[in-house]
Amino acid sequence: MHEISLVQGLLDQLHSIARENNAKQVLRVTMIIGPLSGVVVESFEFGFDILSRQDDLVRDAKLEIIIPEVTYRCSNCGQEEVTSRARPAQCAKCGDRILIATQGDDLILRQVEME
Amino acid sequence: MCDVCGCHTHSHGDKHDHSHSHGHSHSHDESVIVDINRSLFAANDAMARSNREHFDTEKIVAINLISSPGSGKTTLLEHTIDRIGKEINIGVIEGDIETDRDAARIRAKGVPAIQLTTGGACHLDASMIHRGFHQLQKEPGGDKIDLLVIENVGNLVCPATFDLGEHRRVVLVSVPEGPDKPAKYPKAFTTSQVFLITKTDLLPYFDFPVPEATREALELNPSLEVMAFSATSGEGFDIWLDYLRDLVKTVRGKQPA
Numbered sequence: 001m002h003e004i005s006l007v008q009g010l011l012d013q014l015h016s017i018a019r020e021n022n023a024k025q026v027l028r029v030t031m032i033i034g035p036l037s038g039v040v041v042e043s044f045e046f047g048f049d050i051l052s053r054q055d056d057l058v059r060d061a062k063l064e065i066i067i068p069e070v071t072y073r074c075s076n077c078g079q080e081e082v083t084s085r086a087r088p089a090q091c092a093k094c095g096d097r098i099l100i101a102t103q104g105d106d107l108i109l110r111q112v113e114m115e
Numbered sequence: 116m117c118d119v120c121g122c123h124t125h126s127h128g129d130k131h132d133h134s135h136s137h138g139h140s141h142s143h144d145e146s147v148i149v150d151i152n153r154s155l156f157a158a159n160d161a162m163a164r165s166n167r168e169h170f171d172t173e174k175i176v177a178i179n180l181i182s183s184p185g186s187g188k189t190t191l192l193e194h195t196i197d198r199i200g201k202e203i204n205i206g207v208i209e210g211d212i213e214t215d216r217d218a219a220r221i222r223a224k225g226v227p228a229i230q231l232t233t234g235g236a237c238h239l240d241a242s243m244i245h246r247g248f249h250q251l252q253k254e255p256g257g258d259k260i261d262l263l264v265i266e267n268v269g270n271l272v273c274p275a276t277f278d279l280g281e282h283r284r285v286v287l288v289s290v291p292e293g294p295d296k297p298a299k300y301p302k303a304f305t306t307s308q309v310f311l312i313t314k315t316d317l318l319p320y321f322d323f324p325v326p327e328a329t330r331e332a333l334e335l336n337p338s339l340e341v342m343a344f345s346a347t348s349g350e351g352f353d354i355w356l357d358y359l360r361d362l363v364k365t366v367r368g369k370q371p372a
Contacts, residue, residue, distance in 0.1 A: 002238050002273035006155050017149065027146055038276035038302045075337070087301065097334045107155045115146040 007047035023114035026061040030111040036104035070104030162241035166280025176366040177263040179281035184269030186289040194346040196224045206260035210239040227254035238273035275302040289314040294328035316345035
């Protein structure tokens, strides 16, 4: 459940972003959570729900989550599979099981809407 | 779920990097939309880099041990100290949710050790290691460490996400846990350089096909170095000790960046 600490880090960032923009309220937070980031989306949402309730600045903020696609390249035949779902067990073309992932391990604060 | 109320998570993040919104903004009525595009891992990663640079300057090799609770991390350390503690100066940072029992076990071997108790948090982070290392340096023998071993909180999930500034990440699975850990907890294996299969003296009593576990781990991460041994019986243990000897030699021979 390291998601709670990550949400706490997010709230700290939101406070400083709001200060810089003279905003009193955060309306919307857009996050990019890669499928290989080690972050469970439901736990992140749960943590955001709990911690934002105790925080006037973000109490009514809407959390939007974008899950990007990951490209898995077969180490044997080079076949690529692009998916935002779970890691494929094997190459769809040759059946090899060593697939190299590119991207997908990001956890990024993309955009903030505030007033 | 551990740490679910979040009440302790403030304590270990005292150095949050605050983001600056350089992105362009546009207004809709009274609200403003600002592009940030900043990783939430950035603060920890920056602290981890600074830890690693510090270790390099002091010519210290740092390894981060990750496993489920009870895989034998502390026992591995005790036997490693018994075998090579006279030729390599070892220092240990122990991470646990509560108690300093593990640090006490290591100190009993005459090696400098400190305990970080996370008070509920499920992993160590780079700023805890920064503080812990300075504390360790004040312990007797803490000023001449060659090999720093960080024993992470027993957990195969959360620690995999946090770089501590280590040079090598080592993941352990013990024979009684079963061979399917790589498939179930891939991130611990994709981010590690070494995979240790421990307690091999128990192989006659458990269904643990070593080749299958090895193959599944290598499918996730083809560059993993895999070693299987029993620290208590000593069978196969020399491979691990030689690995550590080489690692210390390599890093100590390297000029600091």
